[in-house]
Amino acid sequence: MKKLINEPSSVVDEMLDGMVAAHPELARLEGTEVLVRADGPVEGKVGIVSGGGSGHEPTHGGFIGDGMLDGAAAGEVFTSPTADQLSEMIQACDAGEGVLCVVKNYEGDVMNFETAIEMAEMESDTTVEYVITNDDVAVEDSLYTSGRRGVAGTVFVHKVAGAMAHQGGDLEEVKRVAQKANEHAGTMGMALTSCVTPEKGEPTFDLSEDEIELGIGIHGEPGTQRTDVMSADEIADHLTEAVLDDLDLEDSTEIVTMVNGMGGTPLMELYVVNRRVTSHLEAAGFDIWDAWVGDYMTSLDMMGCSITVMAVDDELKELLAYPVETPGLTVTGNQSGGA
Amino acid sequence: MADEHAQATAVRTAAHAIADRLAAEKDHLTDLDSAIGDADHGANMDRGFTAVCDRLADLESDDPAELVKTVGVALISEVGGASGPLYGGSIMKASQELEGGVTAETTVAFAETYLETLQARGKANLGDKTMVDAVTPAVHTYKKSVETDELSPLEALAKAVDAANRGLEFTTPLRAKKGRASYLGWRSVGHQDPGATSTLYILEELLAVAQDELGEMGDIERDATADVDPSDVQVREESETEAKDAVDTAATEDTDTEVQD
Secondary structure, three states: OOOOOOOHHHHHHHHHHHHHHHOOOEEEOOOOOEEEEOOOOOOOOOEEEEEEEEOOOOOOHHHEOEOOEOEEEEEEEOOOOOHHHHHHHHHHOOOOOOEEEEEEOOHHHHHHHHHHHHHHHHHOOOOEEEEEEOOEOOOOOEOOEOOOOOOOHHHHHHHHHHHHHHOOOOHHHHHHHHHHHHHHEEEEEEEOOOOEOOOOOOEOOOOOOOEEEEOOOOOOOOOOEEEEOOOHHHHHHHHHHHHHHHHOOOOOOEEEEEEEEOEOOOHHHHHHHHHHHHHHHHHOOOEEEEEEEEOOOOOOOEOEEEEEEEEOOHHHHHHHHOOEEOOOOEEOOOOOOOO | OHHHHHHHHHHHHHHHHHHHHHHHOHHHHHHHHHHHOOOOHHHHHHHHHHHHHHHHHHOOOOOHHHHHHHHHHHHHHHOOOOHHHHHHHHHHHHHHHHOOOOOHHHHHHHHHHHHHHHHHHHOOOOOOOOOHHHHHHHHHHHHHHHHOOOOOHHHHHHHHHHHHHHHHHHHOOOOOOOOHHHHHHHHHOOOOOHHHHHHHHHHHHHHHHHHHHHHHHOOOOOOOOHHHOOOOOHHHHHHHHHHHHHHHHHHHHHOOOOOOO
């Protein structure tokens, strides 16, 4: 498989150096795979940090910036960062107001973050809270997870928590809105092709030319069913229905949607999907307050997409619309990320 | 201070003994993990304890709690996967129990905190075919031997190792319910758990180091304040200290499983 990779073992290290070169507002904690705000920690503000395996770019480091994350730890591809690096990140992002960790629900991530929090609390007087995201409605337990997986809806959680922290919310408030966003969000993904991890250099799973996988995870872990290829509209309908079945929203609920690319699908196709998602949801009686389309939580070069629906109230809307400037997401003025 | 120095020496000796054992058993652990996991447990534990020895060599300290904490942090940063936070995080957390000194009582506290942390982190129960199945009986046996049966820590550690061994054997017929092996479902039956196996190796080395250091006179003071009596024979003090450290380490390693007995 042809790749723009020098050595598989150095791909994360080189990616991080490249990110810092492109975005001088980011800095790398020395001797780690942790990115932080170059101007951090920000005085008087709760720190918001995240992290996980690499391969989901722009998640996580791409969302560091004013109004979103203060730090992000990059593990090896699809592998949790180690707890000692997470602990360093937590301490580096604490300006005295405490730190909230946003953790996607994978066993390795959860174990390492929990251990890191204990380390940070043993080594400093940092106050740390964490929120586990689990928005994937597809499967209950999977290859790396007990319970539901944390996927693209996590980006909404980052956005909301970051906005609340930027407005001066304390650790408790920031955690509350992060949990609220997670509870109101549901996501379902699908794959047209497998991803290719740098170390393996070949597809993680076999999917023939005329098959797709529904309910796929962001590491290529199995979904709910493998079916014959469907049209973009049929896929959009299937994913949207699966999310709606799970969320069980009342008619005319205000929602924000995200059509997220898995990394290998052109934006053109994501818009084609978004067209159908939007018309499907409007026909079902929902009020679409905003629609995000783009690559937010990818799975290396996997072709496919996920659809996220989050019910929003005035508070979540305000936090989503709050200005943010990061490499992976910019919101200016009174407009939200997808607009 | 001599007491603390002897304890520190015991921790370092135990770390090297464990590193040697895991290096020797690396392929065997990998074989066990190949059957029901991802075939990296042998290499990960070998790399982890090599790092432990390196970090202890760089650390100029005779504080047993600090040394044991360093063991945990080294494992956290080097082992990776689930074993890193499980072993390393549990040792790190439990090391706080030794901050007031190493005694029979604090080693029991160490063992209990190790087990509690292991279970909280891994969310595994006894019988899930994990480290917990070796750690739980060891920790419970150690506690009962010290507190109820009033055995010396060295004798208690020997009983704990026996208990861990029985717990390990018990993992073979089990169907895995936690960790990567759980995805094999019934196909995990008939295979010994790799994490419980490395736990036993670590405990066995702790016991061996404790026995070497303590010999026939070996025992740890039951009272933390008593063992610094300057009138005590120096040799006995050292022996006691090492035994305690060994017990601590063993207890730490044991934390994975909940004991039912």
